[in-house]
Amino acid sequence: MRLLLAFILLFGICQPAITATPAPATQSELDHVLLWGQSIDQVTAIMAVKLGFQIRPGRDPNGVANRYVRFSDRSYIELEGITRSNATMDPGMLADQAVLHGGPGARTFGLRSSALDQARSLLQRDGFTPTPIFSASRTDPDGGGPSRPPRWRLFAFQHQPLTSNLFFIDYAPSNTTSFSHADDRVAREHPNSARELSAVWLLSATADVDRRQLERLGYAKAKPIRIPQIAARGYCVPVGGKSIFVLEPDGAGIAARALHEGGPQILGLSIGVDDLPRAKRWAERGYETTLASYRGVLGHAFLAPTRTDLGLLIEFHEMSKTVSKDACGG
Template sequence: MRLKQSKSTTRTFVLCSALVLGIASSVATAAESVGNTTEIDHALLWGRDIDQISAVMAVKLGFQVRPGRSAAGVANRYVRMADRSYLELFGILRADAELDPGMQADQASLRGGAGSRTFGLRSSILDQTHKFLQQQAFVPTPIFTASLTDPDGDGPARPPRWRLFAFEPQPLSSHLFFIDYAALDATPGRVSDERIAPQHPNGAQAVTGLWLLSSDADADRRQFERMGLAGATPVRIPQIAAQGYCVPMGEKRVLALQPDGPGVAAQALHSGGRQILGLSIAVADIGLAKRRVERGYETELASYRGLLGEAFLASTQSDLGLLIEFHASSQAVACAKAPG
């Protein structure tokens, strides 16, 4: 009798162990799929008003700013890159503007000022990513879609132009959403727009990095890892006195940073709280880009060797509420260690 019980107990243990291992393997596979199919899509950048932010981006920094729409008292415009990444610019047109929950959250932090608190990651497996994040105990919202009568879509008989979900509560120090887009008909107008939109006087080619600032960089790193966005490496950015982690997103990266003593990062966190402190932009010719920005701001700017090679910081904090780092286009790995 004892022998039979022992065999039964052993069999149960083996079955339970196999089940646990199977679940762990399934979770690891799902996490890997999310990590392999997620990339930086865009950041939302608020100006004090839409004309102010458009002028700064175009005149001082040398970007081409493309028209957007005006709806319910909020206007948007775009800075689109050749690799599909972009910046979405916002400005409030009137005091009674109707803001969606994400806009309300941004404005509660910005209090009418300029800056960025929200970014989007593109997922080509949006439904699977949504399910995986639920299983990981995050609380994603339902998946929202563009209106079927969206003037920039293909009409009510076709898939919505975009689909996205956010989180409630938010898992990171800055607001995050996941988004994907439908393949639209290649009309002559769209073909022309896609050819023209990425042509920037400053030579910009891609949004290659987002800099998240908080008082606890490791908390953001751990949350990214739970999302399947693993492989973070320690980094330090002496130019702004910040340290933290570089989280790879394909060939790009999100930096989770915290202040490393007195300096730009500490001042920004003190005055504005958790935020997107900076953006990294790859340019075709770093020398020409630097000269254009120096002319725009009428000041000389220092060059340095950063995470992605030769770079410089534009003097944009007072205008845009964040920093823009321009760096030379390269084939550097996503989270290479900075020199020194």
């Protein structure tokens, strides 16, 4: 999958003309983010030791390894790192590494759609440039074999609609036994009590550009937000039951420095946890510092100081105790 996701990065970022006609991407949900580390072991150690996530194995076919942080709601973070000097990378991976200058960070995220063909047709109708739909190989070692449907299907964009790279993906139903189902459930339990990837924070010079593009994609009802902890303002855009924050700097601070140093990027992630004090204490011990709590967009939260070693920030927030929740706060 990583080889095909790199197709997203190959085309750069191009903003199509804004039109008044929405192009809804139906039945979609925030799925996962691709996070590069300085090495696969470095990013694994930070996520596990400093932050308290359980890391699941991946593969290393051509010198670019991946591992996973999987959550109980099926969202996840894909960790990536180069494992040898002569790694085989396609042009998309090379372009990604050129932007990151060999350092850590994220520029790509995916939305899961249970109506992938319909979503692609709607987006194409409304002036976007989706790629053909790509599928996992029938001989995928993690798939169900040639007789089963492809493990995943996805499409990206020839010209990216947002200032960070977006793709849409869907997965075949799992063919699990009682044992593999139990193993999968255990694999999604984390020492820090993490339960879901709740929000992706997109940083650019003008948040309203991404807001309008998300509205064209079918994601409306944006709510103005401010995040004083990083000196940023912008909008929270609901996507299914989760959120995309589109942000711009609000004076001097973390957001302005990040934009100056790295351009448009995924500046942060919001992770929902069952036990916020436990997650906070884990991060405080990992970073040997005291962290401040605050009332954030998604509720009571704290910000782990991960930008230096992960290339982005991770916000932990308390999961809503109510049956229904507003994806952009109360």
